[in-house]
Amino acid sequence: MRTSPTTTVRSCPDWTGADLLAHAAGFCRTLDGLFAGQRDATAPAVVVTPDEALTTFDDDLDRLLALLASTDPRRPVPNWSALPDEAVYWVRRAAHEFAIHRWDAATTQDDDPVPVPADLARDGIAEFFEAFVATAFAAGYAEPAEATLIFEITDTGEVSRHDLPHPGPETHVSGTTPELFLAVWRRRDPTSFHTSGDRTPLETWPQI
Incomplete structure (x- = not known):
């Protein structure tokens, strides 16, 4: 910087x-x-x-x-x-x-910056949902939906489930932990990791 x-x-x-x-x-x-x-x-x-x-x-x-x-x-x-x-x-x-x-x-100097370390990125994804998304729903900043995002994390084999905020039809995304961390913060297009289900929850991601 x-x-x-x-x-x-x-x-x-x-x-x-x-x-x-x-x-x-x-x-x-x-x-x-x-x-x-x-x-x-x-x-x-x-x-x-x-x-x-x-x-x-x-x-x-x-x-x-x-x-x-x-x-x-x-x-x-x-x-x-x-x-x-x-x-x-x-x-x-x-x-x-x-x-x-x-x-x-x-990104000011490199077209392909070194990824965020996977362990940190993994918790960053969890924090996004536990703090930002949950608070947006609790405070009325985001419209509640019956929809579920399924994160299939390719570098660890983990699968995480995130209701928005109520369980509903599943939208699946797949990528590495660093990629999906960037996606939740819209440094990458979330829809580019879509694999199945309704794309709408990704297109109307809670804007925090």
Whole structure:
């Protein structure tokens, strides 16, 4: 991000590398405020300018990593999701936030970025459904449906089932763990992994 500040992020074309760095710095500072009890979890994220992020991001990241490492995972810390208000939520969220944005940053220089590690991607898929999708349904941001997504993960042989939010006709997708992680965050077209069943749940994926 710092090495390509003016280059368009191919996976997020509204951003340059500096914009992406500013977003990441804002995430770090937002968590500082939440852990200190100085912010509401539903408030907008801290805004950091791209110019500022170019000079402060290393310190912002170091401070966040130290904070997460030194905090009891079960300590109460608010979050915006339907999951428990515990620090461990943010440890997990930070891991996936930086995983996807590291991949985004690589698109400024590489047509085929190194995939997100499979173990991290596997939990990232689970987090998407457990936090983002479940919260969207609970809060009324997404229209409930009787539909089920079946993820057939080719590199591990695992199959995971995700109701939206009620079980119903099955839509099957197939791909590697890193590919499907990118698909849930629309860095890849979810429909390109479709193998059987109604494509509509993939075309109208809950927009988080």
